[in-house]
Amino acid sequence: xxxxxxVSACLLGINCRYDGGHSYLNExxxxxxxxxxxxxxxxxxxxxxxxxxxxxDSAEDIxxxxxxxxxINSKDVTKEFxxxxxxxxxxxxxxxxxxxxxxxxxxxxxxxxxxxGSFKGKLQKGDxxxxxxxxxxxxxxxxxxxxxxxxxxxxKPKQS
Numbered sequence: 001x002x003x004x005x006x007v008s009a010c011l012l013g014i015n016c017r018y019d020g021g022h023s024y025l026n027e028x029x030x031x032x033x034x035x036x037x038x039x040x041x042x043x044x045x046x047x048x049x050x051x052x053x054x055x056x057d058s059a060e061d062i063x064x065x066x067x068x069x070x071x072i073n074s075k076d077v078t079k080e081f082x083x084x085x086x087x088x089x090x091x092x093x094x095x096x097x098x099x100x101x102x103x104x105x106x107x108x109x110x111x112x113x114x115x116x117g118s119f120k121g122k123l124q125k126g127d128x129x130x131x132x133x134x135x136x137x138x139x140x141x142x143x144x145x146x147x148x149x150x151x152x153x154x155x156k157p158k159q160s
Contacts, residue, residue, distance in 0.1 A: 002034045005153065006092035006134070008103040009037035011144055016042050020049035023103055027147055030154045036095045040108040040130040044084025046077060053077050055107045056117040059132035069107055069129070072119050081108060085130035089137060099153055100134045104145040111143040 010017045013024040016039040028035065042048060050071070057067025068078040085108060092100060102109035110128035115121070127135065134141050142149045 002032055003099065003154070004034045004036065004095050004097040006036045006038060006088070006095070006097040006100040006139065008101065008106070008109045008144065009039040009042075010103055011101060012037050014039070016048050017103075018048070018050050018052050023144065025144060025147075025150070027150045028101070028154065033154050034095070036091055036097055038088035038091055038130075040081065040084035040088045042084065043087045044077075044080035044082070046080050046084070051075070052119065053081070053107055054115045054117045054119060055126070055128070059127050059129050062129060063132065070117075081129050084108070085133050088130055089133045092134070092139060093137065098140060100131075100139045100141045101150055101153070102128075102131050102134070102141055102143060104143045111141055 010022045011025045013022050015022050051073050053069050053071040055069050061067030068076050069081045071077050102111055104110055105114055106128050107114055108128045108130040111131045113123045114126050114128050116124040131141055
């Protein structure tokens with residue numbers, strides 16, 4: 001049986017990043033895995049390309065209504081990020097995915113570190129909104145920067 005893996009769509013070469021590009025990873029070329037590509041920002045209605053956005057507070061604060069995500073034009077896009085993250089999480093749950101491979105540093109998909117909200121390229125500890133929801137739901141999450149863990153996750157199971 002194939003592994004079911006939720007994956008940031010940009011990592012599969014889909015042009016859905018904020019700048020209209022992608023972040024393709026060769027390591028995801030595997031016919032033995034059922035990938036479920038998602039883009040929380042597109043799912044939330046933000047479109048591609050879109051103005052760069054950064055979290056102004058932690059994912060937990062944002063999800064509890066005590067924080068926000070704004071784009072570089074100072075527009076509050078919190079609602080769209082949360083709505084898209086929840087829709088994408090539902091996709092993974094309905095598919096029976098146990099893993100999520102997520103784009104590093106993103107305000108949606110970042111794991112362990114995200115941009116700090118200053119739009120100056122500075123990082124801070126924390127998870128993006130979608131990554132936070134994935135972890136809370138019990139999915140095993142892997143950053144796109146962790147190539148060795150990605151290879152282990154998508155490798156073909158050994159035949160016994």
